[in-house]
Amino acid sequence: MSLLDMIGPVMIGPSSSHTAGACRLGLVAHHLLGEAPRRAVIGLHASFAKTGRGHGTHLALVAGLLGFAPDDPRLPRAFEEAGAAGLAAEFRDVDLGDVHPNTAHIELHGDTQAVTVQGSSTGGGVILVTHVQGLGVNFSGASPTVLLRYRDTLGMIARIATTIAADGVNIATLTCTRENRGGQALLAVELDAPLSPQALAFFDRWPDTNWVRMLPKLMDG
Amino acid sequence: MTTLQDLMNAPAPASTWVLAQDCAETGLDPQDIRTEMARRIGEMRASIERGLKTDARSITGMVGWNAKGLWEAPDVLGAPLIKRVQAYAMAVNEENARMGRIVAAPTAGSAGTIPGALIGVADHLGIPDERLVDPMILAAGVGKAISKRMFISGAAGGCQAEIGSSAAMAAAAVTELLGGTPRACVHAASLALMNTIGLVCDPVGGYVEVPCVSRNAFYAVHAVSAAQLALAQLESFIPPDEVVTAMAQVGRLMPAELRETAEGGLAQTPTGLAVAARMEGREDAGGMIELPMA
Numbered sequence: 001m002s003l004l005d006m007i008g009p010v011m012i013g014p015s016s017s018h019t020a021g022a023c024r025l026g027l028v029a030h031h032l033l034g035e036a037p038r039r040a041v042i043g044l045h046a047s048f049a050k051t052g053r054g055h056g057t058h059l060a061l062v063a064g065l066l067g068f069a070p071d072d073p074r075l076p077r078a079f080e081e082a083g084a085a086g087l088a089a090e091f092r093d094v095d096l097g098d099v100h101p102n103t104a105h106i107e108l109h110g111d112t113q114a115v116t117v118q119g120s121s122t123g124g125g126v127i128l129v130t131h132v133q134g135l136g137v138n139f140s141g142a143s144p145t146v147l148l149r150y151r152d153t154l155g156m157i158a159r160i161a162t163t164i165a166a167d168g169v170n171i172a173t174l175t176c177t178r179e180n181r182g183g184q185a186l187l188a189v190e191l192d193a194p195l196s197p198q199a200l201a202f203f204d205r206w207p208d209t210n211w212v213r214m215l216p217k218l219m220d221g
Numbered sequence: 222m223t224t225l226q227d228l229m230n231a232p233a234p235a236s237t238w239v240l241a242q243d244c245a246e247t248g249l250d251p252q253d254i255r256t257e258m259a260r261r262i263g264e265m266r267a268s269i270e271r272g273l274k275t276d277a278r279s280i281t282g283m284v285g286w287n288a289k290g291l292w293e294a295p296d297v298l299g300a301p302l303i304k305r306v307q308a309y310a311m312a313v314n315e316e317n318a319r320m321g322r323i324v325a326a327p328t329a330g331s332a333g334t335i336p337g338a339l340i341g342v343a344d345h346l347g348i349p350d351e352r353l354v355d356p357m358i359l360a361a362g363v364g365k366a367i368s369k370r371m372f373i374s375g376a377a378g379g380c381q382a383e384i385g386s387s388a389a390m391a392a393a394a395v396t397e398l399l400g401g402t403p404r405a406c407v408h409a410a411s412l413a414l415m416n417t418i419g420l421v422c423d424p425v426g427g428y429v430e431v432p433c434v435s436r437n438a439f440y441a442v443h444a445v446s447a448a449q450l451a452l453a454q455l456e457s458f459i460p461p462d463e464v465v466t467a468m469a470q471v472g473r474l475m476p477a478e479l480r481e482t483a484e485g486g487l488a489q490t491p492t493g494l495a496v497a498a499r500m501e502g503r504e505d506a507g508g509m510i511e512l513p514m515a
Contacts, residue, residue, distance in 0.1 A: 002247045004257055006327050006364035007357055010264050013317030014429040016325040017374055054428040076320040101376055123374030124327050
């Protein structure tokens, strides 16, 4: 949290949690997809769905999926923009269990890629992403964040951390979760600066990694 | 963790200390923060200007024309400061309701309080925008200290969390603008905050319109009142951090019906329910939610 989180974000109204925060959740999915979005299925947790009416939550989520920032003047026209961009979106009311009231589960498909993101809009435009590709994470988009999915193998975290250090970048936080021992694992690392394209290409070339994404800084802080 | 007590004990001006603390934490450059803060003040001013010029209604039709109406009305009280502060605050929140561009401060529902109070006072006294950067930084610092003890959202703490915070932030900012010491600035914030305890979030139809738009007008004036009292050496009897804790406690005691669910208070009046029903019918008929599958 920084001063610019308290006086900010600059945003399209009406609600910092239900409009700006929702837009940022969509933006996370947009960046993690890594190609033009074609189809989205968005599950809104009970109360987010209910209080989202009249806050433009659905518009804001679609705007984020299209790559619009929370202050983009096109946000109120996001449905038309989606039509023009070839993105079809469907909304469902879901029960995500014991989660923050303003939580969404986003399933986003492009022509060749797919990603699922679950996150909450906790107030003032701040978000918390809790799941990516079905595995647990914990990041806010306030820092550049690299995500790597790989088969759980001895020494992976050490190798990844060493590569990040060699790239001259400091690690702020990291979360690692796995389906089961030896199964799919996901490492989400919040960084003090973005990784170089060379470092990302290097991660992509490893036989052990099967999905690598760099999420740019989405907000102040 | 910076508390309001720490802020109160900071060397004057409090905003310089706040900026140094924040940059030490985040590693950001103080000049970058000041530049960005100046830009956001410009955005607030743009929201005010648009809001004062337009009387277009929000999609519900409940709000949209009152900022301009007040701005163009005669000053019946002979109190131009009050009229300006109120009109500026409502201009921002009407823009917000129209899905226009605003600066959340700290939230969109409370976005009009700080521009109303700080820019209103500045314009009344002929103070240029460059001198608002430091008070705005102090406002952000007060907001940060409050947010460390409680969630700043109507869902978590009712309207006292959102408007209480924005009024406290605005009170501190106005106090510094007028030359108040750090102690006076924090007491202004505390006086503002303690007089919003218990304020519920009961938005009509669930929209950020009624009572939110006029509420920002009321609490922008409230913030200016707090600054005036603090500059006259009035202090909050309960220490500021304890006031924040008290507010957090009251927020937890507040039933969910009064915390941004539109299930109590004004939202559940016959008129409030009729608005909800009308908009629900319109939304379903208009197909706002459904998009065609490719």
